[in-house]
Amino acid sequence: MxxxxxxxxxxxxxxxxxxxxxxxxxxxxxxxxxxxxxxxxxxxxxxxxxxxxxxxxxxxxxxxxxxxxxxxxxxxxxxxxxxxxxxxxxxxxxxxxxxxxxxxxxxxxxxxxxxxxxFFTLGGEGTGVPIRATIESFGPILLSRVMDLNSTQESAL
Ligand SMILES: Nc1ncnc2c1ncn2[C@@H]1O[C@H](COP(=O)(O)OP(=O)(O)O)[C@@H](O)[C@H]1O
Ligand SMILES: [Mg+2]
Known part of the structure; x- marks a missing residue:
């Protein structure tokens, strides 16, 4: 071409x-x-x-x-x-x-x-509006990751 x-x-x-x-x-x-x-x-x-x-x-x-x-x-x-x-x-x-x-x-x-x-900020640091999430809104999969659960613990959660 x-x-x-x-x-x-x-x-x-x-x-x-x-x-x-x-x-x-x-x-x-x-x-x-x-x-x-x-x-x-x-x-x-x-x-x-x-x-x-x-x-x-x-x-x-x-x-x-x-x-x-x-x-x-x-x-x-x-x-x-x-x-x-x-x-x-x-x-x-x-x-x-x-x-x-x-x-x-x-x-x-x-x-x-x-x-x-x-501007938003995580964890209340800095000058932005702090973003917060409830534990419920995390859902079990994300919560398992945050808590570093193994598969047995994750299925229990
Ligand atoms: N389309 C463009 N024309 C001219 N200069 C550009 C263009 N795009 C980026 N630059 C310049 O190239 C440099 C690197 O660009 P940047 O977007 O920061 O790259 P990257 O994020 O991929 O590392 C900057 O100095 C920017 O101003
Ligand atoms: Mg860049």
Whole structure:
């Protein structure tokens, strides 16, 4: 398949009717192609997905981009943010020359935007709203794991 045919295949394969979440554009010989968008239908975002890649390939950025656009579309997003990579969604980003150069190469008009965020905390640590669960809501399987029960103890529970 020729290079142009590959770009055409990406273009048609990632173009959908109705609302979409836009992940970015295709790269060709290292250059972003502003007219070859990579999008996912908003209506498909309740399915399962996996963002995989080596360190530094853009997994966290992809998650941020997904969460921002879901939020902008009124879809609440729950994110487990163990490393604090995602809490910045609550404050508008600051522009810089590098960012403007990159986003205009992608055909985007960048604007720093904050999204409504609420923070939860486990075990009452930190400043968020503490999340608590009743023992009943754990159910026997999860409770067995937490208590490190063997199979005999688990079946008794
Ligand atoms: N689409 C992209 N275009 C340009 N730079 C990107 C893109 N996605 C990620 N980056 C940059 O690459 C670096 C690593 O991205 P990150 O999402 O933190 O990777 P990962 O979570 O996979 O380790 C960051 O500095 C980020 O700004
Ligand atoms: Mg990461």
């Amino acid at each position: 020729s290079h142009d045919a590959q770009l055409d295949a990406i273009k048609s394969g990632y173009t959908f009717e109705g609302a979409t979440v836009n992940l970015g554009v295709a790269l060709s010989n290292g250059e972003p192609q502003p007219d070859v968008h990579v999008s996912l239908p908003l209506a498909m975002m309740n399915r399962h997905g996996l963002i995989a890649g080596a360190t530094g390939t853009g997994k966290t950025k992809t998650l941020q981009v997904l969460a921002e656009q879901l939020s902008a579309n009124g879809v609440p997003v729950f994110m487990a943010d163990v490393k604090g990579d995602l809490s910045g969604i609550a404050a508008p980003g600051e522009s810089n020359d590098k960012l403007v150069a990159r986003t205009s190469a992608l055909g985007q008009t960048w604007q720093g935007t904050s999204y409504p965020a609420e």
